[in-house]
Amino acid sequence: MHPLHIRIISLLAFVSFFFASCRKEDPIVTPSPQPPSQPSTKSNLYQFVIANLPRESSTGSSSLYAQVMIVNEQNQTVLDNVKLPLQFEGNYKTSSLELPDGKYRVVKFLVNNNVHKTLFVAPVIGSEKALLVAKPLHISYSLPQTALVPVQVEVLKREIGDKPESFGYPSWAFDPVDGPTPPDQGNPFFKIKLRAYAQIGDIYYDSIPATVKLTILNNYGPVTQKTLDLTAGTNEIEIPKAAHSYTFEFSKWGINSTMVLNHEQVREGEVYGIGGKMAPKKIKQEMVYRLVNGLYVPERKVEYNFYSDGHLHRIDYYDRQDNGQPQLVRYEFFAYNTDNKITRIVQYSPKDVFLVNTEFLYDIMKRPYAIEHTENGVVTNAFVTYYQTPGRNNAHIKYSYSHNSNTMDYNQIYEKGNLVESSVAANQSGQKGLYQYDFNINPYIFIGRPDLYLSNQSKNNLVSQQQQYTGSYPNAYPYQSDYTYDNNGYPKEVITVYLSPATNSHSYTLKTVYTYF
CATH class of the missing domain: 2.60.40.1120 (Carboxypeptidase-like, regulatory domain)
Known part of the structure; x- marks a missing residue:
C-alpha cells in the first residue's frame, strides 16, 4: 500500500478513537411530574352484534365464533380472519374490541361452529345472496365515538349446496380449518x-x-x-x-x-x-393530390359504386384536366360467382371502348388460384400456389405471357394478415421488399376487388417499405405513409412519400383523402 494511504487510514482511525474516548455521557432527563389524566369522553371500543341467526333456537347456540376481516380507509387489513367467540344475550355479540381512530369496513363475516363448519354468512354487496339482506357487507363504521359502537351484521343460513361464490366469497372461503386450502395462498x-x-x-x-x-x-x-x-x-x-x-x-x-x-x-x-x-364501411371516393411548391394540387379521383347488398358494382377513374376539372378516363364493371367472389373485371374507356379484361378462378378456400389478364392484345396468365410455414402464410405466383416465352416468379409472405416480405425474379431482373404496418383498418380489403398481383390483401395499413431492385426498376415507389384516422379506425387521409430507386432520394409526395358511405 502507498505510504500516503497508510497515513490517511491511520489518521482516520486515530480521529475516530479520539472522539469516541472524549464523548460525554448523555444526561439523564427526569420527566416533569404530569397532572393525572382526565377520563376521555371518546371511545375506540366496538363490538359485533347479530340480531338473530336464522332458524336457530331462541335460547341461542353455544360454541359459535365469528371469523372477521376488517380493512381501514386505505384498504389495508387491520384484522385478518380473527376468530371472535359469540355470546348469546338475547342476540349474539362478540366481546368488545379496540382500534385506533379511523374509518373501517367489515369485508368478511362468517359464523362457524366448534368444528369449524361455516353455518352462517354475511353476504357481500353485489353477490347473488346480497339481495336477501337489508345491509350486506361492506359495513362501515368510524372511531372514536362517544360510547361503545355496536356494529350490526346481518347473516344468512348456509343451506346445503350453497357455494361461497353466491355470497361473494372465494370458492375456498368456508369451513376454514378442515376445508380445502386456498390455491396458491402465497400469491393473492x-x-x-x-x-x-x-x-x-x-x-x-x-x-x-x-x-x-x-x-x-x-x-x-x-x-x-x-x-x-x-x-x-x-x-x-x-x-x-x-x-x-x-x-x-x-x-x-x-x-x-x-x-x-x-x-x-x-x-x-x-x-x-x-x-x-x-359491419365494414365502404369507400365512396378517394381524392389524390400532389404536393407542388408547398400546396396540394388535385391530380386524380376514384369513385366507387356498390349494389344494395354491398358488393362492388362499378369503379370510375378520373384524371385532372388542364382546366383543373376531373375527367373520366376509364371505368370498370364486375361479374360474380355463386360465392359472391369477383370472377371478371372489364375495363372500358369513357366512350365504352374495351380496354382490359381480367378473369379469376377460385380454389375450395375461395382464394384466386388462376388469373387471366388481357390488355393491349397481350394475355398474361398467373397461377397461384398457397402454402404455410411456421407463423406465416405464403403465396407463389407464376406468370407467363402470350407474346414471348418470358416468365416471372412472385413470392409473397404474410404474417398476421399482412404482406411482410416479397420477392420477384424475372429475366435478369429482381426485387425484394420488406413491409411494415400499423394496427388500423385497410379499407381496400372490404372492396373485394382482386387484381393480377393480389394487391390489397393486407388487413392493416402500410406505413413503410424497403425495396431492393436488380436490373430494371420503377421511377419511384411509396416508401413512407402517414395516416389520419376517423373514430372507426379508417383512414381519413394519408400522406405518402415516394422514393426514387435510381437516386435513393425523395421523388414526390401525394395526399389521398377518403370519404365513405
Missing part, C-alpha cells in the same frame, strides 16, 4: 391473459392495441376500477383472487363490449378475448 393474484379483438365484416383483427376498463367487485374491500392499456396481441395481467367478479369494458372503433368473469370462472393462465363485431 390470478394471472390471466387478455387479448383485444375486433371483427370487421369477415376480417378478424386479433392483434390490436386497446384500452380496457376493469372494474373489480372485491370481497375484502371497495369496488376498484383501473384502466388496462393492452398492447397488440396477448397481454398477461393480474387480478386479485379476493374478489367476487371482474368486469372488462372494451371500447374501440365504435365497438363497445363488456365481459364479466365471476371468481369461479377465472382460470389461471387462460387467454380471454374481449372485443366485438362491426
